[in-house]
Amino acid sequence: DVKVTQSSRYLVKRTGEKVFLECVQDMDHENMFWYRQDPGLGLRLIYFSYDVKMKEKGDIPEGYSVSREKKERFSLILESASTNQTSMYLCASSLGPMGSYEQYFGPGTRLTVT
Amino acid sequence: AQTVTQSQPEMSVQEAETVTLSCTYDTSENNYYLFWYKQPPSRQMILVIRQEAYKQQNATENRFSVNFQKAAKSFSLKISDSQLGDTAMYFCAFMKPGAGSYQLTFGKGTKLSVIP
Numbered sequence: 480d481v482k483v484t485q486s487s488r489y490l491v492k493r494t495g496e497k498v499f500l501e502c503v504q505d506m507d508h509e510n511m512f513w514y515r516q517d518p519g520l521g522l523r524l525i526y527f528s529y530d531v532k533m534k535e536k537g538d539i540p541e542g543y544s545v546s547r548e549k550k551e552r553f554s555l556i557l558e559s560a561s562t563n564q565t566s567m568y569l570c571a572s573s574l575g576p577m578g579s580y581e582q583y584f585g586p587g588t589r590l591t592v593t
Numbered sequence: 594a595q596t597v598t599q600s601q602p603e604m605s606v607q608e609a610e611t612v613t614l615s616c617t618y619d620t621s622e623n624n625y626y627l628f629w630y631k632q633p634p635s636r637q638m639i640l641v642i643r644q645e646a647y648k649q650q651n652a653t654e655n656r657f658s659v660n661f662q663k664a665a666k667s668f669s670l671k672i673s674d675s676q677l678g679d680t681a682m683y684f685c686a687f688m689k690p691g692a693g694s695y696q697l698t699f700g701k702g703t704k705l706s707v708i709p
Binding site: 510512519520521522523524527529537569571573580581582583584585586587 | 602688
């Protein structure tokens with residue numbers, strides 16, 4: 480079974496702090512994604528990566544950056560956390576064109592910025 | 594850009610009954626994939642069912658089936674014999690495969706409650 484893990488389930492940070500959210504997948508997937516989930520808004524794509532060191536902006540990249548130095552790990556960085564970044568963050572991975580395009584999700588990190 | 598609309602923010606169903614969740618999408622593409630994902634309370638999001646647009650036959654997975662109407666751009670999910678464990682948020686999602694582009698576009702979700 481594919482396993483996607485995220486470094487924290489719950490995180491509380493102060494405004495202005497630099498925040499790192501980490502995601503690791505164990506199935507050699509090519510594609511990895513970071514979403515933000517807010518009530519009434521569904522899931523919105525922040526960034527995605529289809530290869531090591533490659534990244535593409537999603538729908539809401541402002542205030543975020545990402546890093547993918549190894550195939551299995553995809554990090555989301557909040558350079559200077561703000562209260563409007565309080566949200567649930569979901570990481571996902573997928574195999575790519577040789578697979579079924581199904582995305583496998585991690586358990587999520589609920590981030591609170593005070 | 595593709596859009597996905599789930600017009601029912603919340604629904605409820607009696608245990609053992611059947612419920613249908615609606616989803617419509619807007620695209621000019623001919624080749625694409627559609628998905629229904631389930632997110633139980635405080636638990637991980639998992640795939641329920643997948644439909645390839647080029648397949649005319651509706652996908653089925655045990656108690657879950659879809660009604661895919663390509664011309665109408667409609668992709669509804671039917672849950673038969675509803676169980677308490679079906680209580681969850683359900684998200685409809687669209688994907689157009691392409692070079693370097695495998696992202697999903699999600700609807701806003703439908704919160705389903707199964708009542709004992």
